[in-house]
Amino acid sequence: MANIKSNIKTKKQSDKKHAANRVALTNLKNSTKKVRSSNKKEDLNNLYSTADSLSRKHVIHRNKANRIKSRNAKAANKANKK
Numbered sequence: 001m002a003n004i005k006s007n008i009k010t011k012k013q014s015d016k017k018h019a020a021n022r023v024a025l026t027n028l029k030n031s032t033k034k035v036r037s038s039n040k041k042e043d044l045n046n047l048y049s050t051a052d053s054l055s056r057k058h059v060i061h062r063n064k065a066n067r068i069k070s071r072n073a074k075a076a077n078k079a080n081k082k
Helices: 005-038 041-056 062-081
Strands: none
Touching (some): 005 062, 041 062
């Protein structure tokens, strides 16, 4: 553990951000699973907004957000054609 006050504060802030980011990433994974299982349009829209939001907040890279959206749209289209 840090001895300096500013380092202690930085560690607390980092822990809070880490916890919030983990929750956000879990929500992204859950919405991905929901899209894969249900193939509903509103689930896909929810995934898009979640991925874009995390990209704007720099939780994930924008290319990763685009890749997630693309792969899930492709999977949803493939499932709807069957």
